[in-house]
Amino acid sequence: MVVIIDYRAGNLTSVVRSLKALGVAGEVTQDPAVVARAERIVFPGVGAAGTAMAILRELQLDRALKAAFDAGVPILGICLGAQVVLEYSDENDNTQCLGLLPGRTRALSRQAGLKIPHMGWNQVRFLRDHPIFQGLPESAEYYFVHSYYPAPAQEDMVLGVTEHGAAFSSVIGWRNLVATQFHPEKSGRFGLQLLKNFLAWDGVPC
Numbered sequence: 001m002v003v004i005i006d007y008r009a010g011n012l013t014s015v016v017r018s019l020k021a022l023g024v025a026g027e028v029t030q031d032p033a034v035v036a037r038a039e040r041i042v043f044p045g046v047g048a049a050g051t052a053m054a055i056l057r058e059l060q061l062d063r064a065l066k067a068a069f070d071a072g073v074p075i076l077g078i079c080l081g082a083q084v085v086l087e088y089s090d091e092n093d094n095t096q097c098l099g100l101l102p103g104r105t106r107a108l109s110r111q112a113g114l115k116i117p118h119m120g121w122n123q124v125r126f127l128r129d130h131p132i133f134q135g136l137p138e139s140a141e142y143y144f145v146h147s148y149y150p151a152p153a154q155e156d157m158v159l160g161v162t163e164h165g166a167a168f169s170s171v172i173g174w175r176n177l178v179a180t181q182f183h184p185e186k187s188g189r190f191g192l193q194l195l196k197n198f199l200a201w202d203g204v205p206c
Contacts, residue, residue, distance in 0.1 A: 003028075083149070
């Protein structure tokens with residue numbers, strides 16, 4: 001069973017539609033008991049870290065996600081779901097997050113002439129081999145909408161980087177968790193390929 005976490009952070013319809021295109025009926029839930037039975041988890045989201053964490057705690061989904069991660073369930077974080085898996089976020093005055101991975105989410109550099117939020121299509125340079133990236137060409141572009149990015153404390157947890165004024169980590173991962181700052185569910189055939197790879201992934205990095 002593929003479970004899609006609903007913590008009132010939007011973006012669920014596109015995820016459900018993409019999974020259906022791959023022949024999978026994902027179950028959208030706010031119920032920690034359903035999360036506990038998941039064979040794999042998609043953790044999407046848009047919005048602010050402070051609000052997201054308050055709702056995750058209210059629904060006790062923070063505990064459910066930690067338990068699933070500790071149990072080795074494959075987890076795919078998307079956008080906000082890629083940011084709050086770290087320990088802290090600079091957004092909303094140093095928000096304490098899930099802490100599945102060490103590190104913090106930081107604001108994109110506000111250079112002169114650089115548009116923030118970073119919105120639109122951009123490439124990802126994958127730094128390490130991973131089953132999630134199989135069949136994705138270097139020239140592929142993915143859809144981004146964000147003002148913050150995840151910055152793990154350990155360099156080997158950065159799996160891919162993207163340029164927007166400066167390089168930032170756009171894919172992170174460790175053990176049974178991979179998280180993308182871009183939206184695979186809005187990234188056309190290459191995004192679908194990444195989701196297909198996730199559905200076949202056993203949670204082992206390599």
